Amino acid sequence: MPNRKNIFFYYSKDQDLEKKLEPLFDLAQKNNFTLVDRSQDANIIMSVGGDGVFLQAVRKTGFRQDCLYTGLTRSDELGLYCDFNLDNFSEMLHQMEYEEMEVRRFPVINVQVNDEISFECLNEVSIRSTIIKTIAMNVYIDNNHFETFRGDGLIVATPTGSTGYNKSVQGAVIDPKIPCLQVSELASLNNNRYRTLGSSFVLNKDRKLTLDIIQDGNDYPVVGLDNEAYSIRNIKNITVSLSDKVIKTVKLKDNSYWDRVKRTFL
Template identity: 75%
Template sequence: MQTRNNIHFFYRHDDNLDKKLQPLFKLARENDFHIVDNPEQANIIVSVGGDGAFLQAVRTTGFRQDCLYTGITRSDESGLYCDFNIDNFDEMLHTMQHEEMEVRRFPVIDVKVNGESEFQCLNEVSIRSTIIKTMVVDVYIDDMHFETFRGDGLIVATPTGSTGYNKSTRGAVIDPKLPCYQVSEIASLNNNRYRTLGSSFVLNKDRTLTLEVVQDGNDYPIIGMDNEAYSIRNIQNLTVTLSDSVIKTVKLKNNSYWDRVKRTFL
């Protein structure tokens, strides 16, 4: 098994958290792990602070394919991406050193804006109106016109992202072992002129989704990618496909995705 012993801790520094993490740093060093400041030198990237911190760690470090990501929550937090919390950090180190690691792979979507700028998302990409006016979007699946949407916006979510913004719009929660992505509506307007499916729909990994923004004066929507907003003026189209990339994380035994969904929502 490949040796993985260079760890980078990704978190927002403050005095209280720094103090609380010192025993973890000490424990890591005692177990022959090397803590590095530069994430490019790490083969394990540990986020501290729940799902938001995990998403930021993945985005900031460039969706690396050659390392493991893992998330640690603090005592009062829960996270669908995070298998560990500060209180069981030693269990994570023991797993990495002495046991056959189980690696979970999370799907990623590729997003191209206006045919030029390219991004990746682990959770979702959303496009929303920024003014008090509905936006109109022509939705294409594999170059076939599927529907003309009018409403506040659309969400395209990965399976793991299906429990976030997507779920709040009554989208389905999808097993991350399914290579697919989901499209959900935000406050669609249905009448004799504009007619949409009225429910979320799921696309297979081989499908290409294109969202063409109708240039009717509402041409400056906000693009949300995971937990970041991108202010790109004059949005004409988004093209979404399932990426060949995946995010690899350490998996605790007997802690499946559905175990974490149950703990979070039920």
């Protein structure tokens, strides 16, 4: 497979793990793949670990559009992003070499804070109170006021992010082939003053979601981007939309997203 022979391994520098990886490094080189030390030089970025490590690999390497991402899990790990484990590494190399693989594309969301700072997420963005007090937000869809939320926070998930934090608060699991956003509540209050939908809702890829933080002493929320938390001072508004970017991953044949959902949860 031309121009896809440079591999960068992303993993935590653990001595025991590195010993386990040494035979894989040798196997990759025997199959005419080149191991590179910089992710910028790679055509394939391979994370070693579960979904958390995969998310970090994508984030730390800049959500690259010109390479393939793939994940290797260890024997005791599950991964909805990771099709391969350390035991079938040779099978993955064989597929890459002889083009028997399939490529899966996962949508990315763009997050803008205070109309200035921009971030990208593959899983979800969450906005949560950092003090023992509920947070209040006006929720706008395409600049039209939808509801006034008060509670612990909100989660805005991609289709692939719908199986993580979002699912734990009774959100739906969404097929990743549907480009959309899902908004889920964290412990919302519903009374005569504050009224929310009370359930998750899904927005089409062309929609824009805006959250205006009501400045009532809780204007320092934690913004969670995938599995990283950012404490940004004086947050006034957050805008979330679906990016034009997609993350391309290597997929085993006959191993759909729903096959992995079934293995993980059922």
